[in-house]
Amino acid sequence: MTDYLWLIPLIPLIGAAINGLAGKRFSKSVIAFIACGAAGGSFIVALLSFFDLLKLAPDQRHLLKIYFTWIESGDFVAKAEFLLDPLSAVMILVVTGVGFVIHVYSIGYMHAEDGFYRFFSYMNLFLFSMLILVLSGNFLLMFVGWEGVGLCSYLLIGYYFDRRSAGDAGKKAFIVNRIGDIGFILGVFLIFVIFGNLNFDAVFRKIAEAPEQFPLETGVGILTAIGLLLFVGATGKSAQIPLYVWLPDAMEGPTPVSALIHAATMVTAGVYMVVRCSPIFSRSSIALEVVMTIGILTALMAATIGLVQTDIKRVLAYSTVSQLGYMFVAAGVGAFSAGIFHLMTHAFFKALLFLGAGSVIHAMHGEQDLLRMGGLRRYTPITFWTMFIAALAISGIFPLAGFFSKDEILWSAWSRGHPFVWFFGFVTAGLTAFYMFRLVFLTFFGDARHSAEVRHHLHESPPSMTVPLIVLGILSIVGGFIGLPAWIGSNRFFAFLEPSLALAHHPEHPEFSHSVELGFAGLSIIVAALGIYLAYRIYLLRPDTAAALAARCKGIHRLLYRKYYVDEIYDAAIVHPALKASTDLLWKRADAGLIDGAVNGAGKAIQGMASILKDVQNGLIRSYATWILLGAVAILLYISLFRS
């Protein structure tokens, strides 16, 4: 099936084209069938390709399919080529698998919305772009996917375009991502300048095979520059400090979009890119340290903001930012497989959490405020149980998926000599458990804080929504077992990814005995349990503690609730000056003064010159006749005087 690799992105593209061009005339069930069929078909091809890949020997699992030459100009050649190796295989399975499930969920969630066909067309287009991104065999095609997912993200955040906040959020996401993309494209340019090629294999082989030309960089070198530029792109797409601000606002989009794009797949593109470029990053200690530091800071900061937010989707958004931070920590300490492992398990449980939140919002008729929920357990049992599982998984409770992947990251940080990173990650794990169970308790337990009218309408979602929840719930439980840590058995997931990371530099790090690792795993569970207990105590046992605590630590609560004032600081430091400079300098001086002045000046000058000549054209035939006569005489005179 690997010969049909091109089908994987093409099927969603066809689905997007059919629904986008002709969907207006189709009934909703036809639209849903086309969109879900495209996603499902793509998933099946991806699955078959994956099994074909498994049949090969581990060192043969690297299939480069070249389809055609896309750009050829002098020395520069860019080909349309797909690369199927363990890394991209994991990515296409996550993207198409979770994508398919979310497509099915969307049928139920979006059934009452206008522009049903538009929604599904964009969703399929997103799948296409994302698959191009992860399958691409060179940096340029990857950039096409990179921009494509950004476009789809923008379109879907602004799906409710009649709401001003949604339009603003879409623009914010697009502009912030543009900043990151500048870094990414500069990195790609630099790669081309240095290597004369953009193909992954060619670039990475050159680095690995010429250690004298590309030594391990402890200081600033060319690989550091490339790595840092690429990482700027990753901070934009994967919502890391300082460019994370767009993701919480992106929650303006429909909930399935938040689940697919802003939790499970697109935002992990940065992690994927860093791991894909592991041969570059692993040879530059500065780049790795930057990735690690940004990752851990983002993880901690977003988790603290998540503690006090009251919008159910915003809590999850900050949680996503925080978990993405974990993935970058993994990459930053050199444990690239652990990052991809967490990417995969996170896709399961975070998509589940978002879909569950969507189911809650659906049941509550659009209510998103946690403070107006409560006691929903009785009304929406399936949503409750699946979200409960997902919350346990993200908190890192043994033996759910999140435990294995998160613990692997924390263990890697410790065992590779970054105790501070471990400590902050450890604290973040506790915070994660706390805010996640705060969400669960406020939503599903305790007193009902909603109005009687809302309660009257409370209902469990239709099967098209609950079945995806159950599927993702099962994945959240068993997803971690493919990467069991060394103290239980051998880690098959890491062994599978091994060939993709073969060209990376793997420094020696001290080996610890399994009992030490087991001890740290125990610590992780304890801190998670502590977080859950605290949430239980504050929000269930004595519900008034929360308000009292907030009143006691008013300053901190306010700081967290207002998200460290980052949006305000950006507004004051960047947005406002840019707006002012644009208004005063670019608009009023450059545009109105210079450009309009030049255009109007040209017109005025011509008018001035014309005022001398225009009297000739006075409309009097006799005057014209005189001029013709004088002209004829002048010509005759000229001929008789000078030509004879």
Place this chain on the structure above:
Amino acid sequence: MELIHYLILSMLLFLVGAVGFIIKKNIISVFLCLELMLNAVNLSFIAFSRHLNQVHGQIFVFFVMVVAAAEAAVGLAITIVLYRNRNTLNVDDADTMKW
């Protein structure tokens, strides 16, 4: 009678036509002056044709006469329309085609 005599007559007729075209205000007079200029040219064509013993000039005279006939038809039509619309035959009143 030499060629020069015909040419002098032709020139004088042309000048009368041209000056009349410029100084006359009545559109019918202007029109007549125009015809006068055309026929002045016709005269010199004929004179040259005879002088050079070639038939070309005479053929051209027929061309000019055909054009003059067509032009007379169109011109008189314009004159009638002008009179109906403006109630005048003064060419200076038909001066709206300007900047």
